[in-house]
Amino acid sequence: MAGTRERIMDATYEALCEHGYASLTMQDIADGCDCSKSNLHYHFDTKEELLVELLAHLLDRFETRVSDAASDDPRDQLVDLVDLFLFGDDRDLEEHRAFHTALLELRAQAPHSDAFREQLTENDARVHAAVTAVIERGIDGGRFAAVDASRTAAHLLAAVQGARIRWVTLGDDAAPRTVREALVDDVIDGRLTA
Amino acid sequence: MAGTRERIMDATYEALCEHGYASLTMQDIADGCDCSKSNLHYHFDTKEELLVELLAHLLDRFETRVSDAASDDPRDQLVDLVDLFLFGDDRDLEEHRAFHTALLELRAQAPHSDAFREQLTENDARVHAAVTAVIERGIDGGRFAAVDASRTAAHLLAAVQGARIRWVTLGDDAAPRTVREALVDDVIDGRLTA
Incomplete structure (x- = not known):
């Protein structure tokens, strides 16, 4: 059962990347997970329901990834998160663009x-x-200055979101790299890291 | 002739705010500027053409506003720009939200x-x-530290864009205010203003 759900989520992700949101159909998703459309409807009534489930699934995966962070240093964890948001995981960049x-x-x-x-x-x-928790850990451990962690997280996430939107809507490849450098130099290493 | 164009632009802006992009029609715009649909078509072939012209028109207005800045201080000019992007001009906030x-x-x-x-x-x-020019003026006059002006402008604009998107898509009224405080305290007064 868990295997079926996982397969449906993978197929939904891939079909969404390939077709975009507006023209995505339940049939596209059924094709991708080798299950019949009626079997897919047994699990999910509508395309909207499937996509909501996909968002929840990606959130779980994100939280697992954060709790398995490679580094113990909050500064490096924060830079890794900015890179993850801007450039994606081990997937290729074109897939990251299609998804966003x-x-x-x-x-x-x-x-x-x-x-x-x-x-x-x-x-x-x-x-x-999750981002706020990393900043708070950095403050508690004396690695970061005593900033407003929640506000700093909102700032980082807004900038990442804005850069990604320039990239996907206007094809501006430089935007994520420029904003990444600004966030690392001016916010993470400039303001946070004492 | 200039009067007609100005009236069409105002009607396009208002119809776009009222109907959104997808359901906007040439008839909505014609209704708003008291001109016939055929007269409107004489000036613009399609809704897309009209909206491109509106974007150009709003850009001109923005540049006029920047060149008429109330303050001579680059720090205050930069804060004013952040406020303009996040909260709009003298228009009400609901219209600003509908437009964005x-x-x-x-x-x-x-x-x-x-x-x-x-x-x-x-x-x-x-x-x-325009934002880069304000920062450069601040650097040249010794009001700002010698940062990378273009990169700092990209950072400010990405954060503004991201906050605005949270606001219009999720109704998160706090996002623009939180990001505004972070940008003013941590970037403009923290990093830029010596």
Whole structure:
């Protein structure tokens, strides 16, 4: 059962990257996980429900990744998170772009969809909490100056989001790199790291 | 002739705020400027053309506003710009939100529309140039530390963009205020102002 769900989530992610949000169909997803459309409907009523589940699934994966962080140093963990948000995981950059292009379409639907808005709010809140926790650990351990951790996390996440949107909508490849350098030099190493 | 164009632009802006991008029609715009649909079509072939012209028109207005800045102090000018981007001009906040909700829909179309992508690239480049110029003036006059002005402008604009998107998509009213405080305290007064 868990295996089926995992396969459906992988197929949803891949179909979303390939087709974008607007033209994605349940059939595209069924094709990708070798299950019938009726079997897929047994698990999920609508495309919207599937995408909400995908957002929850990606959030779980993100939190697992954060708790398995390679480094113990809060400064390095924070830089790793900025890189993860801007450049993705071990996936290739084109897939990261395709996913965030589709995610922006989905985000633009949030004012009209309670289900998307609630799940995106949950995702953003927990990502914000994870970044805040890293900054707080840095402050408690004397690695970081005593900043407002929650506000600094909001600042980092807003800048990452803005840079990613320039990249996916205008094809500006330099934006994520420029903003990454600014955040590392001016916020993480400039303001936070004493 | 200039009067007609100005009236069409005002009507386009208002119709876009009221109807959003997807459901906006040429008829909505014609209704708002008391001109016939055929007269509107005489000036603009398509809704897309009208919206590209609106983006160019808003850019001109922005540049006029920057050149008429109330303060001579680059620090205050920069704070004013951040406030303008986040909270709008003398318009009310709900109109600012409606405009940026529609603008995000339009931005999400940019990967599929050369005309939108080119005009948005032009707008972003000139807004970035205006912010960079204020920072450079601050550096030249000894008001700011010798930072990378272009990179700092990209950082400020990305954070503003990210905060605005949280606000319009998730209704998070706190995001623009939190990011505004972080940018003023940590970047403008923290890093820039010596």
